[in-house]
Structures are given as structure tokens and as C-alpha cells.
Amino acid sequence: MVTLTFPTPAPAPQSEAELLSRCRLLAGKTLAELAAEHDLRVPVDLRRAKGWVGSFLERLLGATASSRAAPDFEALGIEMKTLPVTEQGQPVESTFVCTIDLLEIGDLEWDESRVWRKLARVLWVPVLGRRAVPVSERRVGTAFLWTPSQQQREWLKFDWEELAGVIGSGELEKLTGHLGKYLQVRPKAANSRARRRGTDAEGFSYDALPRGFYLRPSFTAQVLDEHFGLGPGGAADH
């Protein structure tokens, strides 16, 4: 068998140092090179494999929480996010954070929110993500561990409270992707017919389109800039 989709999962890293050490082995390599090391094939395009890059790299690094609501590196309390970037190190896409429990979010505080828990400690893995570049030729960049700065926490908390407030007051249907400076709410579902229990303005539950929180590219661009110490236009991928 030489056409498996994913590699055998690596053992979980035992420390942050070990995790970062593994990341250094990936940096600068193309997805084709990494796939070849494990006798795998890279998808020709991502239309039917949208999460492939993230899942592939998670297994190479030894993430433990495959598709469970837990940190990717559970023992280390670290969430991993691949971040598609241009050759200049600019994010190509928004970053999905988590789904939203529409019935409960109005009763939560920021400090106990899934957004905060997920973003408190993140391993960012930049990967060339321009659509014009064939998936197999996309290079993995230099990964790094990140904890939000005080200001970033305040920005995220501000947006989260506004967005959670709209949902909590039953006005989900008025909420669009336009709201929120750095954090936004967008559909997160198999398709537009999917439904999840929500609450309307009168407090009655109804079947709503499932939503999730996403980080805007303007936020992740700042994360990259501050880590790599580059201004706009700098190269951060490898």
C-alpha cells in the first residue's frame, strides 16, 4: 500500500522542546517531500480534502486529540493550527477556532469560553497556501508557540463578548460575518441545510444553521509579524 492518505501517527511529544524539535524537521520541506518520507500521496487539490494539510502535519507531529474537543497535544495543553500563507508571509485564509453551542454561549464568561481555552496556547504552523501553488509544492514554514498578548486577549474578549451577546439575546439571524474586528462568526456546517438547536429572541428554541468562531487574517497577520519581527510584506514561510 503506497497510497494511504495519512501517515501512522507519531508518538506524542513529551515536552514543548520535543514538539518544536520535530517542527524544525518539517520546516523548509514541501508537502510532497514530507509525504514521500511516509510513502504517501499528496492530494492533487484540496477541494475534496480541505483539512488534509492540517491533519497530515498533526500526525507527523504526534497530536493526540484527533477530532475530539480537546487540545491537539493534550498532555502539553497545546492547540495546533496550520496557517496558509503567501510567500510574503501574509495569511491567505481566516482561521477556524471552534464551533458554537448556541444554547449555552449566552450564559458563559469569556474566561470559560471555548475560544479562550483554544487560543491560550497555540502552535502555529505556517504553510504556503496560495491556491496557484500546487499542493505538493507547498512548503512548510517555521512553526512557533504562541500565547496571546494582553492586548490581543482584550481584543478577542471584546469581540467575543459582543458576538456572544448577540447570540445570547436570540439575534443569531441578524449576525453576519461582518461583525467583530478580529473574531467573527460564520457558518460551520456540512452545508446550508444543516441545523443545530438555537434560541430566538423570545427564548424559544429553533433549528438554526450551525456557526463557528473564526480569526480574521488581520489578526493572524499580527501574530506572524510579531513573532518573526517583520513588517508587512516580510517573508515568514521559510
Next chain:
DNA sequence: TTGTGATCATCT
């Protein structure tokens, strides 16, 4: 069926 991994595809 739901959450995680995201990117696609269309509209402005």
C-alpha cells in the same frame, strides 16, 4: 450526529 481539520466559491 457532532466537532475538528479547514478551504472553496461566490459576491461585492
Next chain:
DNA sequence: AGATGATCACAA
């Protein structure tokens, strides 16, 4: 071009 809304695969 950039952003919003829609969509696809997999695992538990």
C-alpha cells in the same frame, strides 16, 4: 482582491 457564506472528509 478581499471577505462572507457554503461546503467537504474523517473520527468518535
